[in-house]
């Protein structure tokens with residue numbers, strides 16, 4: 001299973017530092033997370049970028065990933 | 081009351097009407113459509129509006145339009161001969177001495193004035209002469225290299 | 239990415255295609271467009287830093303025959319609170335609207351209150367006197383300490399701090415708190431032999447682009463309205479104006495003029511929506527320009543900051559813990575780059591125990607905008623200063639100390655992911671063997687060194703390449719070219735198509751002629767738009783093969799395409815790209831390639847800078863006597879423009895460190911809103927900036943590109959700060975290191 005790791009800001013909502021997920025794409029991931037961890041709402045997650053195995057995906061809507069993936073949500077990086 | 085002014089710009093005789101408060105920069109850009117000369121500050125601090133006025137390098141934003149009466153003015157539009165770039169312009173391109181390019185017209189004109197006055201400037205002399213031309217993109221490194229190269233090439237050609 | 243690829247065009251120093259126009263004055267920038275029947279707009283700005291607008295009366299202006307239109311906040315039709323957060327920006331549309339034209343309250347000196355259009359610029363400015371405003375002046379909040387004090391006047395009555403452990407119950411000037419951590423910070427410090435703990439601050443600074451904001455617009459009821467402006471993102475201008483004025487995207491066409499610098503500052507809108515309101519009301523084209531004073535007072539500068547840093551290490555040089563508390567000024571509305579500041583602060587280090595806390599604070603200054611690697615220069619300045627001090631305490635060379643702790647592939651960052659292959663160690667090694675670092679430090683000179691990290695981004699880019707019947711072509715892209723990117727696009731397409739770069743003309747199209755492109759920023763253009771160019775060119779290659787196959791009556795699989803020539807694998811036949819284009823009419827019509835991508839896999843770029851500084855002990859004046867910038871480009875497409883990015887970033891950072899700062903009176907009036915008193919570096923202030931390009935390829939990009947635009951502004955702050963500290967033998971904790979400040983430090987030490 002893929003694993004999602006939460007940074008300190010998200011940990012407050014998630015109530016844990018990481019969780020294993022069966023999902024293998026972004027949409028399934030959102031559904032699974034918001035079900036497992038109700039405090040982690042779509043509103044919290046949707047504005048964030050998804051990091052898949054170290055690669056920052058700013059618009060992850062169609063992103064998919066492997067069953068061994070390491071996932072992180074981070075704030076979108078602004079342009080300079 | 082507008083004044084009627086007759087002047088010479090890049091060798092062409094030009095006439096225009098202007099308010100006493102209008103700067104030469106405003107006349108060039110807004111009335112004559114010569115937008116090659118840029119405005120970065122309007123207060124003589126950035127050099128983007130550099131033109132050569134009766135042989136002297138000036139900030140067009142600090143000269144009044146009415147002062148142009150009877151003067152000979154050179155702007156960036158007059159530096160290249162038709163489609164043949166001036167050596168200074170060629171060297172700016174070769175050395176990638178511009179990024180956004182907004183400071184470039186002013187710098188080309190100022191460099192021309194520098195090399196007319198001093199065909200063999202040292203790097204320090206070039207840096208001090210061009211200190212009135214602000215560039216925020218390049219850090220000046222490539223500009224100075226282009227100027228030194230242009231000077232060397234022009235000396236060889238002379 | 240194939241190993242050690244040979245390139246024909248990539249890596250060459252070609253002449254940029256837009257160069258001729260830019261050295262002859264032909265290129266048209268933001269203020270260069272005038273239209274028949276055009277009138278001028280001007281803006282009335284607040285003389286106060288903080289005040290309630292008791293009365294805004296435009297009746298005298300309305301009655302004047304000189305005034306053709308007036309705009310106030312009331313003219314934004316449907317800015318509602320529901321649109322407060324638009325998802326992609328922390329900044330809500332309501333804030334954007336209130337920043338563009340004040341709504342009942344002015345929040346900084348220069349805040350726009352109303353606008354007027356008249357037949358000439360002078361007439362418009364004169365008519366501003368006809369607007370009557372009554373202010374109730376409030377106490378301004380001008381720095382972080384004042385803003386967070388319990389007795390501070392509150393800027394926004396409804397703003398509560400987000401991200402606290404317990405939900406906030408009272409209004410505050412702190413809009414948000416962020417916390418990031420890794421490992422066990424207490425244990426980390428307990429394991430340290432030496433600890434350095436210090437506070438640092440940096441001032442409000444401006445991007446200082448030489449071209450002021452300007453726009454010319456035409457409102458059109460029966461077709462798209464036109465906006466001409468210099469911007470880093472014309473699609474973003476379109477989106478914001480549409481939202482503010484309740485228009486459909488298709489009702490607006492934005493043409494990106496040439497742009498005279500931006501550095502992040504031209505990623506938002508100020509004049510454009512106002513000009514469009516004035517144009518709608520007057521039925522005329524409207525032009526507006528900011529003066530240089532307006533640019534300083536009322537466009538978005540970069541955040542002032544306060545940082546507290548604590549770093550602990552063992553005597554062998556292993557860093558055991560790093561901790562930061564970071565405060566960023568957002569200006570009048572929330573949304574400083576505090577987030578990226580927190581994420582980047584310690585990323586150059588592979589350290590087990592980290593803790594970072596950040597705060598976004600509103601003050602009565604202009605709303606900040608992005609500035610090159612937004613948020614990172616402030617926080618990394620503080621971290622790098624502390625790291626240098628710690629290295630010195632332990633008695634280690636600053637490069638060796640960094641090499642011992644350097645972030646590398648697999649390093650767990652504080653913001654979550656592990657780093658992929660990165661070039662920090664390569665940059666440190668290059669610094670170590672550089673002519674600069676190996677040269678002895680001259681007498682009376684201080685030397686400083688610092689590293690910097692920035693993520694870089696990818697994102698959406700759309701490109702079309704059209705080929706002509708003679709084999710020349712056009713690259714239609716939508717990324718405003720702010721520093722030579724057209725040249726890179728040309729070279730990348732030429733590399734794939736095997737033609738001369740000059741045969742392909744790159745065009746930055748308006749919002750109607752190419753699909754959406756994200757803003758030029760985040761160091762994304764050469765990476766993401768470049769990737770789209772490569773894909774569009776590859777699309778063409780496939781078509782060229784099919785067309786050649788049709789000519790030879792074979793299948794496309796039997797055709798190879800290399801260096802601009804199609805080869806029939808089952809025979810001797812060859813066709814050049816130009817020949818295939820010439821016969822396109824016979825083989826199915828003209829040829830064009832297309833790519834609409836959302837690029838992933840931007841590669842972080844690390845940099846290391848070295849600075850030598852001499853200080854005049856009598857006056858406190860500083861002189862940079864030698865400077866070297868080393869940075870990982872992944873792959874330099876056009877090395878001259880890559881060096882240019884390093885050099886330009888370095889010099890902006892030098893300005894930030896040595897001289898630049900907003901100076902406010904106690905009433906919040908900006909006292910140095912011009913280039914004479916806000917002093918950016920001049921040619922005569924600087925030595926040569928030596929640039930060393932390191933290339934550790936980014937495996938996600940076809941040519942290995944990482945963005946290079948932003949990282950270069952990060953290291954100078956601490957490289958300069960440390961060099962000054964070394965030169966005067968006193969710690970530096972506050973930027974800029976301006977002569978009066980240095981003199982004070984020198985006097986105190988005497």
Ligand code: FES
Pocket residue numbers: 118119120121122123124125126127128129130139140141142
């Ligand atoms: S516009 Fe004349 S010096 Fe700046």
Ligand code: FES
Pocket residue numbers: 177178179180181182183184214215216217218448498499
């Ligand atoms: S190239 Fe942009 S200001 Fe000089």
